[in-house]
Amino acid sequence: MLVDRRKxxxxxxxxxxxTAIHPFLTEQNKKQWxxxxxxxxxxxxxxxxxxxxxxxxxxAVVIGADALSDxxxxxxxxxxxxxxxxxxxxxxxxxxxxxxxxxxxQREVPFAGHPTLGSCHVWLAAGGVANGREIVQECGLGLxxxxxxxxxxxxxxxxxxxxxxxxxxxxxxxxxxxxxAPDAIMASNWVDNGSGWLAIMLRSREGVLALRPNYSTxxxxxxxxxxxxxxxxxxxxxxxxxRAFSVEDVGHEDPVTGSLNAGLAxxxxxxxxxxxxxxxxxxxxxxxxxxxxIEQNGSQIWVGGMVRTCVMGKLxx
Numbered sequence: 001m002l003v004d005r006r007k008x009x010x011x012x013x014x015x016x017x018x019t020a021i022h023p024f025l026t027e028q029n030k031k032q033w034x035x036x037x038x039x040x041x042x043x044x045x046x047x048x049x050x051x052x053x054x055x056x057x058x059x060a061v062v063i064g065a066d067a068l069s070d071x072x073x074x075x076x077x078x079x080x081x082x083x084x085x086x087x088x089x090x091x092x093x094x095x096x097x098x099x100x101x102x103x104x105x106q107r108e109v110p111f112a113g114h115p116t117l118g119s120c121h122v123w124l125a126a127g128g129v130a131n132g133r134e135i136v137q138e139c140g141l142g143l144x145x146x147x148x149x150x151x152x153x154x155x156x157x158x159x160x161x162x163x164x165x166x167x168x169x170x171x172x173x174x175x176x177x178x179x180x181a182p183d184a185i186m187a188s189n190w191v192d193n194g195s196g197w198l199a200i201m202l203r204s205r206e207g208v209l210a211l212r213p214n215y216s217t218x219x220x221x222x223x224x225x226x227x228x229x230x231x232x233x234x235x236x237x238x239x240x241x242x243r244a245f246s247v248e249d250v251g252h253e254d255p256v257t258g259s260l261n262a263g264l265a266x267x268x269x270x271x272x273x274x275x276x277x278x279x280x281x282x283x284x285x286x287x288x289x290x291x292x293x294i295e296q297n298g299s300q301i302w303v304g305g306m307v308r309t310c311v312m313g314k315l316x317x
Contacts, residue, residue, distance in 0.1 A: 035316070038316040038317060039067055039316070039317055040314050040315070040316050041062050041063060041064060041065060041068075041314065041315045041316075041317070042062075042063040042064065042126065042314060042315075043060070043061070043062055043063065043311075043312070043313050043314060043315040044060075044061050044063070044122045044125070044309055044311060044312050044313075045058060045059065045060050045061070045309075045310050045311035046058070046059050046061065046118045046121055046122060046307050046308060046309050046310060047059075047307070047308045047310050048114040048117050048118045048121075048256065048258075048305060048306075048307050049114060049117075049255075049256035049258070049282070049283075049290045049291060049292055049305035049306065049307075050256070050283075050288065050289050050290055050291065050305075050306060050308070051289075051291070051306045051308075052289060052308070053308045053310050054310065055283070055287075055288050055289040055290070056114075056255065056256055056283070056288060056289075056290055056305070056306075056307075056308070057083065057114045057254065057255040057256040057257075057283070057288075057290065058082055058083075058310070059082065059084055059085070059086065059114060059115055059118035059119070060076075060077075060080045060082055060084075060085040060086070061085075061086050061087075061088065061118060061119055061122040062076070062085070062086070062087045062088065062315055063088050063122060063123075063126050064088065064089075065087035065088060065089055065101075066089050066090055068087060068317065070108075072317055073085075073087050073101060073103055073108075074103055074107075074108070076103075076315075076317065077103035077104065077105060078105050078106075081105060082105075083104060083105075083252075083254060083255075084102055084103065084104055084109075084112055084114070084115045085102075085103050086100050086101065086102050086103070086115045086118065086119045087100065087101045087103075088100055088119060088122065088123055088126075089101065091138045092138065093138050093143065095131075095136055095143060096136050096137065096138035096143060097123075097128065097129075097130050097131055097135050097136050097137070098119075098123050098128060098137060098138065099137075099138040099139070100115070100116070100119045100137055100138070100139050101139070101140070102115045102119075102139065102140070104248075106248065106249050108140070109140070109194075109195070110139060110140025110141040110194050111139055111140060111141035111144070111158060111193070111194050111195065111259065112195060112258065112259050113155070113257060113258010113259040113260070113261065113262055113303060114256060114257070114258045114305075115258075116137060116139070116144055116146065116155050116258060117146070117153045117154075117155060117258065117304075117305055117307055118307055119137070120135055120137060120146050120153055120155075121153060121307035121309070122309075123135075124148070125309065133147075134146060134147050135147070135148065137155075141158055141193075141194050142158075144156065144158065147302070149304070151306060152293065152304045152305055152306045152307075153304060153305070153307060154293070154295070154302040154303060154304030154305075155258070155262075155302070155303055155304075156300050156301070156302060156303075157193065157262035157263070157265055157266055157300070157301040157302070157303055158193040158194060158262065159193065160190070160191065160192060160193050160263060160266055161192055161193060161194055162190045162192035163189065163190050163191070163192070163266075163267070164189065164190055165188060165189060165190075166188040166189065166190060166198050166200075170198070170221070171185070171188055171200075173217060173218065173221065174188075174198075174200060174218070174221070174223055176214070176217050177213055177214050177215070177217035177218035177221075177223070178211050178212075178213055178214075178218075178223070178225065178245075179211075179212065179214065180202075184202055184203065184207065185200045185201065185202065186201045186202065186203055187200070187201040187273075188200045188201070189267045191224065191260065191263025191264050191266065191267050192263060193259060193262055193263045194259075195222065195259035195260070195263070196222045196248075197222045197223075197224050197244075197259065197260045197263050197264075198221065198222065198223060198224070199223075199224040199225070199226065199260070199263070199264055199267065200223065200224070200225050200226075201226060201227065201273070202225060202226070202227040203227060204227050204230070205227045205228070205229055205230065205233075205234050205241040206233075207227060208225050208226060208227045208241045208242075208243055209241065209243075209284060209285055211225055211243060213245045213251065213253070215245070215247050215250075215251025215252075216251075218245060218247040218251065219247050219251075220247060220248070221245075221247055222244070222245070222246045222247070222248070222260075223244075223245045223246075223247075224242060224243070224244050224245075224257070224260045224263075224264060225242070225243050225245070226240050226241060226242040226243070226264065226280075227240065227241055228240055229241065229281075237279070237281065237291075238278075238279040238280055238281035238291065239274070239275075239278040239279055239280070240268075240274070240278065240279075240280050240281070241280075241281050241282070241284065242257070242260065242261060242264070242280050242281070242282045242292075243282065243285065244257040244260050244282070253285070253286060255282070255283040255286050255288045255290060256282045256283050256288065256290030256292065256305070257282065258292065258303055258305070261280055261282075261292045261294065261303055262301070262303045264280075265294045265296075265301045265303065266301055269294075269296055269301060274294075276295070276296035277294065277295045277296065278294050279291055279292070279293055279294070280292040280293075280294065290305075291305065291306075292304070292305055293305060
């Protein structure tokens with residue numbers, strides 16, 4: 001009997017893929033899957049602060065994670081090896097729509113920007129409905145208000161817990177750690193909203209993109225560096241270029257950083273360095289295309305960006 005070659009190859013490929021995914025999933029043991037000692041959770045991985053998948057900042061989100069212990073959450077966040085992993089939970093505060101816990105590879109943190117927008121995106125995609133006009137997220141920092149627009153989500157920038165000029169001895173470390181000339185920094189300020197950021201303003205976008213950090217010198221610091229776009233040289237797709245260097249345990253550059261930009265906006269708009277509405281470019285050196293949208297509305301500053309779902313599936317722990 002002759003067999004159509006294309007049908008045969010499609011059949012063979014499908015069976016090969018199924019076997020590769022779970023080689024022991026036979027008819028006999030399908031009834032025993034998942035294993036009795038594991039719990040299944042819905043899971044998504046999203047890309048935050050970019051209109052195109054894979055060009056923003058990735059985030060892993062576990063949905064309905066109330067049954068997980070602190071140790072389980074920390075272990076899974078370490079295993080994903082992403083800058084942050086979040087867990088969606090039932091709220092404890094009456095005004096909150098949902099609660100989120102945010103873990104880095106090393107520890108739990110009270111607040112972070114791209115996990116806030118990414119978690120909200122997943123909560124909405126999973127059927128979440130806000131009690132009011134704005135979505136209210138409960139996290140370690142308290143209640144964070146989020147608004148939904150057709151193209152993006154935005155959160156209200158939390159109040160700064162530390163502001164003002166950076167101390168001379170710390171600024172000297174930053175100068176050494178970024179191999180800068182002493183007069184390269186035009187201004188500096190603490191922009192710490194619970195995430196520990198300080199920020200320095202350089203003279204040109206070119207200078208920001210040329211930075212090559214010495215992480216051993218910057219140990220224990222979280223440094224944001226930025227400069228204004230020159231429309232004639234840099235175009236008008238954004239008004240500022242930002243880079244974020246974090247050296248809590250192992251030094252790394254963050255692709256796109258909501259918490260840093262939230263703190264920066266309060267400094268820049270408050271000191272009239274920036275207008276009340278502007279766009280930030282971040283991640284350029286890392287081959288990303290991050291865009292953060294800043295808008296002042298009365299006394300509040302909103303930090304926004306697009307979110308794209310890249311992975312959907314199940315987590316078994």
